[in-house]
Amino acid sequence: MTKHIFVTGGVVSSLGKGLTSASIGMLLERRGLSIRMQKLDPYINVDPGTMSPYQHGEVYVLDDGSETDLDLGHYERFTNSPLTRDANYTTGQIYQSVIEKERRGEFLGQTVQVIPHITNEIKDVIHKLAAPDVDVVITEIGGTVGDIESQPFLEAIRQFALDVGKENCLYIHLTLVPYLKAAGEMKTKPTQHSVGQMRQIGIQPDILVCRTEKPISADERAKIALFCNVPTRAVIEERDKEFSVYEVPLSLVENELDKLIVDRLGLPAGPLELDPWRELLHRMRNPDHEISIAVVGKYAGHRDAYKSIYESLEHAGITNKAQVRIRPVLSSDVEREGPERLLSGYDGILVPGGFGERGVEGKVDAVRYARERGIPFLGICLGMQCAVIEFARNVVGLDRAHSTEFDKDTPDPVICLLDEQRSITDKGGTMRLGAQQAKLTAGSKSAAAYGSEAVWERHRHRYEFNNQYRQQFAANGMAFAGTSPDDSLVEIVELPDHPWFVAVQYHPEFKSKPTASHPLFAGFVGAAVRRRSQRRSEPAGDSSNEAARAEVATPDVALQEEPVHESDG
Ligand code: GLN
Numbered sequence: 001m002t003k004h005i006f007v008t009g010g011v012v013s014s015l016g017k018g019l020t021s022a023s024i025g026m027l028l029e030r031r032g033l034s035i036r037m038q039k040l041d042p043y044i045n046v047d048p049g050t051m052s053p054y055q056h057g058e059v060y061v062l063d064d065g066s067e068t069d070l071d072l073g074h075y076e077r078f079t080n081s082p083l084t085r086d087a088n089y090t091t092g093q094i095y096q097s098v099i100e101k102e103r104r105g106e107f108l109g110q111t112v113q114v115i116p117h118i119t120n121e122i123k124d125v126i127h128k129l130a131a132p133d134v135d136v137v138i139t140e141i142g143g144t145v146g147d148i149e150s151q152p153f154l155e156a157i158r159q160f161a162l163d164v165g166k167e168n169c170l171y172i173h174l175t176l177v178p179y180l181k182a183a184g185e186m187k188t189k190p191t192q193h194s195v196g197q198m199r200q201i202g203i204q205p206d207i208l209v210c211r212t213e214k215p216i217s218a219d220e221r222a223k224i225a226l227f228c229n230v231p232t233r234a235v236i237e238e239r240d241k242e243f244s245v246y247e248v249p250l251s252l253v254e255n256e257l258d259k260l261i262v263d264r265l266g267l268p269a270g271p272l273e274l275d276p277w278r279e280l281l282h283r284m285r286n287p288d289h290e291i292s293i294a295v296v297g298k299y300a301g302h303r304d305a306y307k308s309i310y311e312s313l314e315h316a317g318i319t320n321k322a323q324v325r326i327r328p329v330l331s332s333d334v335e336r337e338g339p340e341r342l343l344s345g346y347d348g349i350l351v352p353g354g355f356g357e358r359g360v361e362g363k364v365d366a367v368r369y370a371r372e373r374g375i376p377f378l379g380i381c382l383g384m385q386c387a388v389i390e391f392a393r394n395v396v397g398l399d400r401a402h403s404t405e406f407d408k409d410t411p412d413p414v415i416c417l418l419d420e421q422r423s424i425t426d427k428g429g430t431m432r433l434g435a436q437q438a439k440l441t442a443g444s445k446s447a448a449a450y451g452s453e454a455v456w457e458r459h460r461h462r463y464e465f466n467n468q469y470r471q472q473f474a475a476n477g478m479a480f481a482g483t484s485p486d487d488s489l490v491e492i493v494e495l496p497d498h499p500w501f502v503a504v505q506y507h508p509e510f511k512s513k514p515t516a517s518h519p520l521f522a523g524f525v526g527a528a529v530r531r532r533s534q535r536r537s538e539p540a541g542d543s544s545n546e547a548a549r550a551e552v553a554t555p556d557v558a559l560q561e562e563p564v565h566e567s568d569g
Contacts (some may be wrong), residue, residue: 002130003265004169006157007140008205010194013174015211016192016248018071020174020238021140022078022248027258029079030277032270033135037075038087039068039188040122041142042149046092050428058303061510063089063457064435071140073308077513078249080385089125091149097121098239114152122156122315134204135267145197147172149417154299157204170264171481172200174238177212177220205256206264208235233260244284244314246514249277280318280514289322291347291528296366296561298359300328308509309352309380315517316525324525331359331366333341339369340366346375348536353381353460353507357406371501373517373554376527379503380491381461382399385415387493387503388465388473396469396476416466425464438491438506444481445491445502451521458492465490468534501526 001530005024008310009017009468018039025035045051048059049067057070070086075081098121102112110117129137141157143150162170175191191210208228210216216224224233229389236255241247253272293313310326317324327346334342343349346536349370351363358489363383367390370377379387385403392401392414400407403415424430440447447453469481470490482492482504495501502520512518 001168002132002134003136003267004126004130004160004164005136005138005161005172005261005265006169007138007172007174008145008154008157008198009141009143009174010145010197010202011190013144014237015174015176017140017142017174017300018069018074019248020172020209020252021071021138022074023183023252023416024172024257024261025075025081025138026078026249026277027253027272027445028136028138028267028269029081030263031258031262031267031272033208033267035079035081036087036131036134036137037072037079037083037140038082038089038126038129038137039075039140039142040125040153041069041088041090042147042153043090043142044092044149044430045090045095047088047090049431054299054302055303057258057302058307059460060308061433061460062545063404063435063456063458065429067429067433067460069142070304070307071142073311074245076510077311079381086125086128089122094118094121094125095153115155115537118152119156119159122153123160126156126160136265142398142485145194146181151201154198154203157537158344168265168488170207170261171198171203171205172207172209174209174211175367177210177216177224179213179424186212186214186220188220188227191224194225204229206230206568207236207260207360209236209238209252209257210519211238211240213240233409244281246277246284248283250274250281276515281390283312283318283321284323287317287321287563288524289320289532290325290531291317291328291532292325292345293345293348293350293525294327294329294343294366295350295532296329296331296334296343296363297352298331298354298356300330302479303328306352308512309350311514312512312518312521313350315514315526316521318514319517319522320525320529322525322529323439323561324528330368331362333362334365335359335362339365343369343375347532348376348378348524350378350524351380351383351386351503355382355405358440360386364393368394371495374499375523376531377498377503378500378524380509381505381507383504384493384505385463385465387501388414388478391473391476391478391493392469394518395478396472403463412469414469415463417462418464421462426560431462432464434458436506437483440482440492441479444479444492445494445496445500445523446504448482449502456484457504457508458510459506461505465493499531500524 007021025037028035047067059067060070064084066085141153175194178187221235224235236257244550262559263464313324392398398412401412401414403409404413435458440453479494479496483496492504508518508520
């Protein structure tokens with residue numbers, strides 16, 4: 001029978017519930033268990049696809065085309081749990097489904113209520129992941145205990161143990177144990193209050209994972225255990241990790257969390273096999289090279305907006321034994337100040353995906369700079385579209401070329417909507433989404449990097465390369481290194497004469513793992529490492545560029561954007 005672990009959070013948001021859940025999943029997998037991961041999000045959007053990445057972090061896309069919470073990225077990077085639409089539900093989806101049932105007459109005669117109808121729907125989506133070959137389902141509840149919108153989810157997981165038996169469920173509560181400098185003490189009261197709130201709704205957490213800056217002493221641990229009604233060994237310290245998030249599972253192992261879970265649920269687990277993970281961290285700690293990459297995007301102050309891209313760069317660093325220093329650069333700043341000032345000295349330039357016009361010209365400028373100076377370049381989605389626009393304007397000579405997303409009346413719509421997208425008016429879930437196949441050109445950089453000529457990659461966009469321009473572009477030196485199998489859609493463009501200029505219409509960042517970096521990221525970072533070594537061996541060097549780079553301060557975009565939503569988890 002499938003067992004269930006519920007991960008909830010208290011005290012404050014952004015404690016890293018997603019990472020902790022992913023780490024737990026990874027540890028159980030490495031003890032030979034089969035797991036499934038799931039996140040239930042209390043917000044009302046049907047999915048995060050319509051939310052600004054600045055507010056809620058990136059939208060993470062799965063193979064099946066569902067647009068999900070960024071925590072699912074952690075799940076995929078840490079575990080092999082197959083993720084589908086069933087791995088992420090929101091309040092919006094739950095209510096939508098209940099309301100549709102009501103309209104179909106499925107509740108005829110009844111008053112439809114939060115309890116039991118909404119809570120039943122929530123329990124159903126948890127049950128969906130249980131199966132004879134699944135040992136454990138880990139369900140993370142977004143938000144923080146005490147949020148009004150989290151209540152139906154917490155009530156549902158409370159009921160769940162009554163339905164399937166208390167012995168088959170485990171409640172893990174993540175809290176914060178702050179250190180108060182003025183008092184020179186760790187404070188356990190917020191944790192006590194948070195557990196108190198859980199108990200008020202009828203859930204006694206079995207295990208407390210305590211996020212902390214400093215080690216928790218034996219006394220403090222005993223105090224937390226006593227006041228929160230758990231055994232001392234169930235108070236798990238999760239100290240802040242400055243080096244890498246990939247250390248989190250190891251620190252949980254030090255505190256024997258895996259053992260505790262296995263014992264409490266009576267799981268048929270084998271010994272813990274952590275060698276590959278330790279090896280990974282060893283490689284990260286002992287790099288042979290150091291490079292710097294500029295990520296020229298619309299958002300710079302918020303790491304989560306490009307989460308998977310930053311992670312993928314780090315993975316590629318592991319593969320190349322390089323420490324990758326990532327510098328987010330605001331494309332609107334490049335537009336204002338010019339790429340010469342803001343982008344000199346980097347070993348690679350990446351232009352990520354995005355929507356909306358702000359900063360697009362800065363991205364186009366960044367592409368030009370990378371192309372003209374032979375700086376390794378990786379363009380992703382809008383990044384590829386900008387590469388096409390730049391090439392059209394500055395190489396092909398189509399001065400006013402643009403994407404119709406930004407200029408409806410451009411004389412040269414090199415990026416445009418396909419007919420199937422033209423009639424769509426709804427914004428949610430209507431893009432070209434999910435995994436699709438691409439065929440690659442033999443001998444291209446991409447085919448060499450993948451070591452394959454057929455790949456599946458995830459999409460999330462509406463606009464495409466306009467095929468009317470293919471011949472003209474090819475005649476001017478752009479290679480169409482990847483297309484859809486029927487050749488109708490351009491998937492990859494390359495510049496064969498450039499050290500590494502690869503731009504893709506899809507999102508490779510959603511398929512990179514720390515243990516298996518994505519081939520295109522690995523190729524890009526590899527090219528950046530080569531460029532750095534070459535520059536080092538050049539007699540004159542370009543120290544002026546280094547100096548210019550040192551002047552670049554991390555732009556603070558917080559003032560230009562809407563505030564981050566507190567209860568977003
Ligand atoms: N806005 C562009 C489109 O819809 C690019 C999308 C993206 O980068 N994800 O096609």
